[in-house]
Amino acid sequence: MINYLTDRRDQIVFWETPTLMQPLYGEALQKPEIGKHRFVIASDGVYVEAINPVLEVRLPVAKSGIKLPYGKIGAVGICLVNGKIPKRILQDICEKTFLCGEYEWAGLVVWDKIRKEYELYEPEVISFSAGHISYRNVLPDKYNLVMDLHSHGTVPAFFSKTDDQSDIGGFYIAGVVGNCDSGEPTFATRIVVNGHFFESPDFRKFFN
Known part of the structure; x- marks a missing residue:
């Protein structure tokens, strides 16, 4: 061949x-x-x-x-593969981003291979501010990464050059929540496939 x-x-x-x-x-x-x-x-x-x-x-x-x-x-x-993610996890994500307000927040939606269910996993944060967040994205062995999410505080949702570097590897849905201090937050979504970025439906559509 x-x-x-x-x-x-x-x-x-x-x-x-x-x-x-x-x-x-x-x-x-x-x-x-x-x-x-x-x-x-x-x-x-x-x-x-x-x-x-x-x-x-x-x-x-x-x-x-x-x-x-x-x-x-x-x-x-x-x-x-394992069906839609429970809506309660999306509600938890929104609450955490809004509570952080102007400061950035990060969370990972994971699949627990042992318990056979989705969870929201908050990674160890190295540093954060109103303009950035750095965190360890190494997961315990029992988890598979489904979504990598973070907030942009008072700034609209978009993927920055820093996000591009962070997403250079892996295979997952990436999402950003912006304007977290307002009653009308903004959202950005893409799927990362081994360093390539592709358009994706709004990450909220994967919850039910």
Whole structure:
């Protein structure tokens, strides 16, 4: 399949992040390898696919200007493997961001592999102020990371260059809550897939 790649380094890149054809006639592709991502070329363009123990992702990367001779990709979006997150956790997140007011707050929504349930985990904070927060994002082994959230105090929600550096690795939903001192907070969301950033529905939509 990759015999045309004559350089071993190119072969390694392909195996680590393959680009595959969406079958037009044959059986559907098997799911990606856990924790890794791949690109799939379908009839209308390129998609990214990834899976980990708590998330499954299939999202558009680039639309083709012509119809390609490949199969249709099927449903796209972000799926929580263990179902939606309880609304009480979202309420807890909102309360904590509002109580912190002008100061930034951070919290991680995790899946407890032992208890088989979602939890809000507050990481150890190294430093924080009205303009930044630094925290340790190493989780206990019993947790899988689902969401990495933080607040922006009185500033609107957006992803800063610092956030871009923080999100350079990993595979999770990232969210920001802004204008926490007002009655009309703002929200920003994206999904991080091994250093790549993709658009995502508002993180509040993953709660029920």
